[in-house]
Amino acid sequence: MADGLLVLTADRVFDSATGRCAPDLAVVCSGAQVDAVVPVAQAPADGDVVRGGPVRRLDLPGHTLLPGLVDCHTHLVGEAESGQGYAHLVTRSSAQEVLVGVENARRTLRAGFTTVRDVGSFRAFADVALRDAVAAGWVEGPRMLCAGAYVTCPGGAGDVTGLAVDVDAVVPAELRFGVCSGPDAVRATVRRVLGRGADVVKVLATGAVLTAGTAPGAPELTAAEIAAAVEVATDHGTHVAAHAHGAEGIRRAVLAGVRSVEHGSLLDAGTVALMAEHGTYLVADLYDGDWILEQGPRLGFSEEVMRKTRDTTQAQRDGFAAAVDAGVRIAYGTDSGVYPHGDNGRQLAYYVRHGLTPAQALLSATRWAAELLGLEHEIGRLAPGLAADVVAVPGDPTVDVTGCERPALVVRAGRVVLGPVAG
Structure with missing residues (x-):
C-alpha cells in the first residue's frame, strides 16, 4: 500500500x-x-x-x-529436527539449508510472526544471508535478528557431535565457526561473529536435549567465558542469549550479565530469584516437549533424546510457573524447527496453562518481546x-x-x- x-x-x-x-x-x-x-x-x-x-x-x-507477533527463539535455517544428532549436517550444503529456510520464513510470517530473533544455525551465517534476503524483499519472511553461529565449547551443545573419530577432524569450518575454549578465545570468536553480520550473540552455557552426548544439566562454559561474551557484545551495543537448561549454567549466565536465558528447563528457587533480581528474561519453549514426546517415536528420535525430553519437560513447566510467580521477565520464544515452522502460535496456550493470563501471554509475544530485543520503539x-x-x-x-x-x-x-x- x-x-x-x-x-x-x-x-x-x-x-x-x-x-x-x-x-x-x-x-x-x-x-x-x-x-x-x-x-x-x-x-x-x-x-x-x-x-x-x-x-x-x-x-x-x-x-x-x-x-x-514476535518469536524470540527460532531456527529458520535448515530442516526440522530429526532427533538423531547433528552428524547428518555434513550431508547437506549451505545452499540446501538456506533454501529450506526460505520456506520456513514464509510459514512463520503467515502464522502472524512478523519479527523473530533467530538464535543460531550450524551453517554459520546462513541465517544472516536469509535475513538480508528478506530485508531486500527477495523472499517473504519476518524481520530477523540473527546470531550467526553458536558460541560453544568443543564437543558441546552447539558442536557437531556423534561423528566417527577418523572424520571428526575434517568437518567443514562453517559447521564449527563458534567452537572455542577459554575467555580470550571466546572474545575473539564473538568479535568474528558480530563482525560477519550477526545482530546478537548466542552462547551455549549447558548441554542440550537434542545434541548427542551432552547433558542438559551440565555446565559447558565457565563463568569467565560467558562474561567474556557479554563484554564483547556490550561493547558492540548488543546482547547475549544463553542456552541454559541446568541451574548452575543458568546461575553463571545470569551473573555474567546475559540478556536472556533460553529454555531454563531445570530452574530452581535460587536461580529463579537470581533472574528476578537481575532482570534477566526467560525465554521458555514449553510446547517442544509435547511435540517430541508425541511425534518423536514416529520420526525416529533417539532414545537419548526421548529420555532427556522426559527429564526436562515437566520440570521446565514447573520452573516457568515459579518464574512467573517471582516476577521474572518473560519473552515469547518457541524453538521453532523442533516442531514444524508455522505452528509458533500454539505455545501461547502453554504460557497461559503454566502461569500467565491470556493478556500477559500476548504481551510476552508483543511488547515484552520487543523490549527484550531492544526494538520497543519500532515494534x-x-x-x-x-x-x-x-x-x-x-x-x-x-x-x-x-x-x-x-x-x-x-x-x-x-x-x-x-x-x-x-x-
Missing part, C-alpha cells in the same frame, strides 16, 4: 501498552508505519483519496487486531510511527489465546501477506 493508506478495523484492538482490548478503533497504516489509531467513525472509507493516494479499507468483524505496539505489522485473529485473544493459531490477516511493514488483497 505504498501509494495510499491501509485502514484496518475489527471488533477490538489489543493495546499492548495496557494489556487490554479497546473497541471501536481503526488502525491506519501509511507505507511501512502506523499512521494513526483512531475511532472507526474517523477512519477513511474504502476508495477515498487521502494525501493524493487511494485508501484500501479492510473490515474484519468478529476479529481482534494485534501488533505483529510490539500499534502506535503512530511504529512498524505497520498487524495481525487479525478470530475472537478475543485476551479470553482465548488459541485464536492466535489461526490468523485471518497478516500485515508486514504495511503489506498484506495473508488475507484479503494479499500481495
Whole structure:
C-alpha cells in the first residue's frame, strides 16, 4: 500500500501498552508505519483519496487486531529436527539449508510472526544471508535478528557431535565457526561473529536435549567465558542469549550479565530469584516437549533424546510457573524447527496453562518481546510511527489465546501477506 493508506478495523484492538482490548478503533497504516489509531467513525472509507493516494479499507468483524507477533527463539535455517544428532549436517550444503529456510520464513510470517530473533544455525551465517534476503524483499519472511553461529565449547551443545573419530577432524569450518575454549578465545570468536553480520550473540552455557552426548544439566562454559561474551557484545551495543537448561549454567549466565536465558528447563528457587533480581528474561519453549514426546517415536528420535525430553519437560513447566510467580521477565520464544515452522502460535496456550493470563501471554509475544530485543520503539505496539505489522485473529485473544493459531490477516511493514488483497 505504498501509494495510499491501509485502514484496518475489527471488533477490538489489543493495546499492548495496557494489556487490554479497546473497541471501536481503526488502525491506519501509511507505507511501512502506523499512521494513526483512531475511532472507526474517523477512519477513511474504502476508495477515498487521502494525501493524493487511494485508501484500501479492510473490515474484519468478529476479529481482534494485534501488533505483529514476535518469536524470540527460532531456527529458520535448515530442516526440522530429526532427533538423531547433528552428524547428518555434513550431508547437506549451505545452499540446501538456506533454501529450506526460505520456506520456513514464509510459514512463520503467515502464522502472524512478523519479527523473530533467530538464535543460531550450524551453517554459520546462513541465517544472516536469509535475513538480508528478506530485508531486500527477495523472499517473504519476518524481520530477523540473527546470531550467526553458536558460541560453544568443543564437543558441546552447539558442536557437531556423534561423528566417527577418523572424520571428526575434517568437518567443514562453517559447521564449527563458534567452537572455542577459554575467555580470550571466546572474545575473539564473538568479535568474528558480530563482525560477519550477526545482530546478537548466542552462547551455549549447558548441554542440550537434542545434541548427542551432552547433558542438559551440565555446565559447558565457565563463568569467565560467558562474561567474556557479554563484554564483547556490550561493547558492540548488543546482547547475549544463553542456552541454559541446568541451574548452575543458568546461575553463571545470569551473573555474567546475559540478556536472556533460553529454555531454563531445570530452574530452581535460587536461580529463579537470581533472574528476578537481575532482570534477566526467560525465554521458555514449553510446547517442544509435547511435540517430541508425541511425534518423536514416529520420526525416529533417539532414545537419548526421548529420555532427556522426559527429564526436562515437566520440570521446565514447573520452573516457568515459579518464574512467573517471582516476577521474572518473560519473552515469547518457541524453538521453532523442533516442531514444524508455522505452528509458533500454539505455545501461547502453554504460557497461559503454566502461569500467565491470556493478556500477559500476548504481551510476552508483543511488547515484552520487543523490549527484550531492544526494538520497543519500532515494534510490539500499534502506535503512530511504529512498524505497520498487524495481525487479525478470530475472537478475543485476551479470553482465548488459541485464536492466535489461526490468523485471518497478516500485515508486514504495511503489506498484506495473508488475507484479503494479499500481495
